[in-house]
Amino acid sequence: MNCVKVVLVGAGDRARTYAQLALEHPDKMEVVGLVDPRPEAIIVGKKLYNVPDEHCFSSVEEFLKYPRFADAVINGTMDNLHVQTTLPLLDAGYDVLLEKPFAISDEEVDALCESAKRNKRFVMICHVLRYAPFYNLIKRQILAGKIGEIINIQMSEEVSYHHMAASYVRGKWSSEKLCFAPMLLAKCCHDVDLMIWFNSDTVAKSVASFGSNFQFTPERRPAGSADRCADCKLEPDCIFSAFKHYIERGTWGQYVWTCFDGKDEPTREDKINSLKGDNQYGRCVWACKEHDIVDHQSVIVNFANGSTGTLNMVGGASEGVRDIRIVGTKGEIIGNFKKQKFVVQTIDPDDEKMFKTEEFDANETSDIDGMTGGHGGGDLRLAADFIDYLQTGKSSIACTEVNVSAIGHKIVFAAERSRKTGEVVDI
Numbered sequence: 001m002n003c004v005k006v007v008l009v010g011a012g013d014r015a016r017t018y019a020q021l022a023l024e025h026p027d028k029m030e031v032v033g034l035v036d037p038r039p040e041a042i043i044v045g046k047k048l049y050n051v052p053d054e055h056c057f058s059s060v061e062e063f064l065k066y067p068r069f070a071d072a073v074i075n076g077t078m079d080n081l082h083v084q085t086t087l088p089l090l091d092a093g094y095d096v097l098l099e100k101p102f103a104i105s106d107e108e109v110d111a112l113c114e115s116a117k118r119n120k121r122f123v124m125i126c127h128v129l130r131y132a133p134f135y136n137l138i139k140r141q142i143l144a145g146k147i148g149e150i151i152n153i154q155m156s157e158e159v160s161y162h163h164m165a166a167s168y169v170r171g172k173w174s175s176e177k178l179c180f181a182p183m184l185l186a187k188c189c190h191d192v193d194l195m196i197w198f199n200s201d202t203v204a205k206s207v208a209s210f211g212s213n214f215q216f217t218p219e220r221r222p223a224g225s226a227d228r229c230a231d232c233k234l235e236p237d238c239i240f241s242a243f244k245h246y247i248e249r250g251t252w253g254q255y256v257w258t259c260f261d262g263k264d265e266p267t268r269e270d271k272i273n274s275l276k277g278d279n280q281y282g283r284c285v286w287a288c289k290e291h292d293i294v295d296h297q298s299v300i301v302n303f304a305n306g307s308t309g310t311l312n313m314v315g316g317a318s319e320g321v322r323d324i325r326i327v328g329t330k331g332e333i334i335g336n337f338k339k340q341k342f343v344v345q346t347i348d349p350d351d352e353k354m355f356k357t358e359e360f361d362a363n364e365t366s367d368i369d370g371m372t373g374g375h376g377g378g379d380l381r382l383a384a385d386f387i388d389y390l391q392t393g394k395s396s397i398a399c400t401e402v403n404v405s406a407i408g409h410k411i412v413f414a415a416e417r418s419r420k421t422g423e424v425v426d427i
């Protein structure tokens, strides 16, 4: 297969992120079709990739009725649509690059794995962090045996206060009832996936978890605050001011300004008016009535060989940071994803310090192949690996095939059950 012809199913932000490969490396990928019920998404996609009208569809069913014109599909629909839109694509013989979380229940996980196996199709899940040079390099040190057998993995993810507000309080993932994914699944299925990838000599056995919504409760709402920032006398001093986050600082535009998709580029005035109007991102973070998810959660995983892993997710920190510490029988790996640096510190009784240290800087490798960008350079590398697999049949060490990703998702579902019941849950 030469240049792989793909169709974007759910032609929103994420599908377009992976399709950037087609714009930067047209020899690898071409976007030849779009499936999206939102006319604005079709307008944007047609313009970006030069897709003809006859290859634009409003549903997967409509697309599958048309004579085949593509090799593969990138599915960037929202969490609860992943399985229902992918099953007919697999039956029709397409290989699929599918966004995470790829399923929202154990039943959905099983249905997708069964269909991929039965149809002999390749389903790759967008666990992009495996492709970030930082984590990829860590995996290589583990494979090289530098720290011996893994005894314990400690991971933490702090979600910044502006990311928390945009995505998990005001935005698309604020309610499990609306997006069908708890925060651990929406935000941390990457981290759980990394944990099982690093500890791949064994399998997860049981899980315990605690967590709650600490900050965004009615009791913590500042006295005198209004339901919208535009009407609030506390807004000038509020750390969650929508005007400061989305206009002054210009963050999270891919979510906040989707109301302008398919229209002319909004001016500053348009954006201010939108926040003053009915834009959901103009709401006070304590007045988002649908909000029902945790803002912090801790997970402990017990593995079959006796090793353990912990993950602490805390939303509302000053900046988004991921830390990792992996302790093995011969030494440790200690790293900070934000800084893109880690050290491998190994036991050495012959050394004066009784250990030796090797330093790694993923910044130095991150543009080796001209692929930088989101998730520490992981987004485009993952898309390129999907294409490479289709072209050569060879998978890389990072390849996130659906059966493997299924284990991480099952750990997340078990953690949620544990958090809600207070019990240790077997996988």
Ligand SMILES: NC(=O)c1ccc[n+]([C@@H]2O[C@H](COP(=O)([O-])OP(=O)(O)OC[C@H]3O[C@@H](n4cnc5c(N)ncnc54)[C@H](O)[C@@H]3O)[C@@H](O)[C@H]2O)c1
Pocket (backbone or CB within 6 Å): 009, 010, 011, 012, 013, 014, 015, 035, 036, 037, 038, 041, 058, 059, 060, 076, 077, 078, 079, 081, 085, 099, 100, 101, 126, 127, 128, 186, 375
């Ligand atoms: N890998 C990552 O790190 C990462 C990061 C952010 C989001 N995500 C995931 O990516 C997915 C997409 O998020 P997004 O921010 O791009 O969302 P989005 O809303 O920008 O895109 C989703 C698109 O799907 C379309 N759609 C809705 N119903 C459809 C249907 N039946 N058939 C086809 N298309 C349909 C929508 O109109 C929309 O254009 C989510 O599952 C999200 O959790 C993954």
